[in-house]
Every structure is written in C-alpha cells, then in structure tokens.
Amino acid sequence: MRVVSTSSLPIDLAGQVTARFESAAVVVPDHWIGVERCDLAEADALVCLLLDRIDASVIARAPKLRVVANCAVGYDNVDVDALTSAGIALTNTPDVLTEATAELAFALMLAAARRLPEGEALVRSGTWQGWRLDQLLGIQLLGKTLGIIGLGRIGQAMRRRAEAFGMRVIFADPHAPGALSIDQVFAQADVVSLHCPLTPETRNLVNAERLAAMKSTAIVVNTSRGACVDEDALVDALTGGRIFAAALDVFAREPEIAVRLRSCPRLVLAPHIGSATTEARTQMAQLCADGVIAVLSGSRPRNLVNAEVVFRG
Numbered sequence: 001m002r003v004v005s006t007s008s009l010p011i012d013l014a015g016q017v018t019a020r021f022e023s024a025a026v027v028v029p030d031h032w033i034g035v036e037r038c039d040l041a042e043a044d045a046l047v048c049l050l051l052d053r054i055d056a057s058v059i060a061r062a063p064k065l066r067v068v069a070n071c072a073v074g075y076d077n078v079d080v081d082a083l084t085s086a087g088i089a090l091t092n093t094p095d096v097l098t099e100a101t102a103e104l105a106f107a108l109m110l111a112a113a114r115r116l117p118e119g120e121a122l123v124r125s126g127t128w129q130g131w132r133l134d135q136l137l138g139i140q141l142l143g144k145t146l147g148i149i150g151l152g153r154i155g156q157a158m159r160r161r162a163e164a165f166g167m168r169v170i171f172a173d174p175h176a177p178g179a180l181s182i183d184q185v186f187a188q189a190d191v192v193s194l195h196c197p198l199t200p201e202t203r204n205l206v207n208a209e210r211l212a213a214m215k216s217t218a219i220v221v222n223t224s225r226g227a228c229v230d231e232d233a234l235v236d237a238l239t240g241g242r243i244f245a246a247a248l249d250v251f252a253r254e255p256e257i258a259v260r261l262r263s264c265p266r267l268v269l270a271p272h273i274g275s276a277t278t279e280a281r282t283q284m285a286q287l288c289a290d291g292v293i294a295v296l297s298g299s300r301p302r303n304l305v306n307a308e309v310v311f312r313g
C-alpha cells in the first residue's frame with residue numbers, strides 16, 4: 001500500500017498510516033512539490049493541496065488510486081466527475097477552517113472600513129504629521145448592513161460575528177430560506193462578503209454591473225475564490241471612487257497579482273491566508289489523514305465529496 005502527499009504536512013502522516021497498515025509506504029516531501037512531480041504509479045492514496053490540479057491526466061498516471069484527500073474545503077482544483085467515474089473517492093476539509101476563515105474575512109472587513117493599510121503605510125513612511133480631525137476617515141460598521149453571498153458554514157460564522165458587531169445581515173444563497181437575490185444584496189448592502197464556492201454560476205459574480213449598483217460607501221470582501229470577482233471591474237470601481245474599499249484574500253491567477261491590483265487604492269490585499277491558523281491547518285491535515293485511512297480501510301470517510309463512490313468494507 002502506498003500513500004503519496006504532494007506537500008509536507010503539520011501532522012505525522014507516515015506514523016498514522018503505518019500504525020494502521022504496518023507495511024505501507026508513505027511518501028511526504030519536505031515542502032510542496034506539486035502533483036506533477038509525484039510518482040503516482042503505485043499510489044493508492046494521494047494527499048494534495050488546492051495548488052494541485054487533479055484531473056484526468058493525474059488519474060491516468062495513478063491506476064491504483066482509491067482516494068484523493070484535498071487539503072482545503074474548496075475543491076475547484078479537482079475534476080470531481082473524472083474521479084467519480086474512475087471510482088476514486090474525494091475528501092475535503094470542511095468545518096475545521098470555518099472560524100479561521102470567518103475571522104480573516106472579518107479582519108479584512110475591519111481593515112477596509114478603517115483604512116488600516118493606508119494608516120500603517122503612513123506611520124511606516126516616517127511622514128506622519130500627527131493627529132488630524134479629518135485624517136483617514138473610515139466607515140463605522142455598527143448599524144450597517146452586511147450582505148453575505150453564500151450562507152454556508154463560513155457565511156454563517158461571518159453572520160454571527162457581524163451580528164455581535166451590531167450589523168444587520170442579509171444574504172443570497174440558493175439553499176437558504178429568507179435569501180435575497182444576489183442583485184438585491186449588492187444594491188442594499190454596505191459590505192458584501194463572498195463565502196460561496198467557485199462554480200460556473202459564481203465565476204465573475206462581482207462584475208461591473210453589480211459594482212455600479214452598490215452604494216458609493218460600499219465595501220467588497222473576498223475570502224472565497226479569486227475568480228468569483230472580475231478583478232478589472234473591481235479596480236475600475238476603486239480607482240473611479242465608485243465604491244469605498246475592497247479587501248481580497250484570493251486572486252484569479254494566484255500567485256500572479258496584476259500590477260493594477262497591487263497599485264490599486266483602497267484595496268486591502270492578503271496572500272490567501274483564510275485558513276492559515278496553526279489550529280485550522282493542523283486539523284485540515286488531520287482530516288486528510290483520516291480520509292485516507294478510512295478509504296484504505298474500506299470505509300466511508302467523514303468528508304466524502306463524491307458520495308456516488310461505493311465503499312466495500
């Protein structure tokens with residue numbers, strides 16, 4: 001039995017797998033090497049990151065593969081249908097990163113509303129002249145309306161935080177009772193925060209028309225997937241002063257960040273760190289190990305994405 005990881009992990013995958021399957025070989029590199037560089041010829045299980053594109057070409061290299069454990073909650077990097085047709089289970093890492101991601105989204109909302117990066121740059125520049133009555137005026141969140149796109153686990157965690165801050169919450173979600181349309185949320189909200197997966201329906205969900213429909217004091221926050229936002233339209237809206245600010249943790253072509261984005265005013269930038277707490281990342285890796293061990297033991301993993309795959313115990 002062979003388990004291959006495309007990356008180092010904050011848990012002892014080899015120890016855990018061999019405790020269950022004594023003769024298993026477990027290959028874990030000391031950093032992320034990418035699935036292209038992994039030898040999958042004998043692999044029964046693969047642990048990968050959202051940086052790894054898992055598609056038919058990977059499956060073709062891995063004739064014995066039974067499970068792919070994607071160390072992320074989002075799995076738009078994976079061709080799920082191709083795995084399902086090949087009878088390969090896919091697991092992801094929900095729940096354990098919910099609070100970390102909501103905390104980061106909340107931090108970005110606060111940073112954008114209170115213009116923290118501008119303030120920090122001013123202090124660091126050594127040119128700050130001291131307190132001014134009209135300096136770096138931001139937007140108060142108390143009493144404002146947060147519009148959540150995607151009221152799943154992370155969206156709900158964001159909602160709890162916003163309500164504790166005295167914000168009113170509206171949302172768009174095809175599965176949530178009481179939801180408004182996406183257009184209604186953009187028109188009514190003071191802050192729109194994205195918590196949806198990337199699908200054909202959500203690609204470029206934040207576009208020029210919706211940005212134009214927002215209040216001039218509005219803020220956009222994205223901790224979901226970069227391609228949910230039309231980045232050119234967002235830069236145009238910010239440089240034209242048509243919305244107040246935005247904050248992005250994710251980008252359409254990571255790790256490439258267009259110069260227009262890097263130099264855009266009123267735009268808070270973070271390097272895809274939504275789940276980057278020690279707690280969340282450790283538990284994400286643990287869920288991957290649990291999924292691999294479950295499938296190799298013939299049982300159904302807790303976080304199975306493609307429920308159509310059949311398990312023989």
Ligand code: GLV
Pocket residue numbers: 050071072073074075097224274275
């Ligand atoms: C991170 O972006 C994830 O999907 O877990």
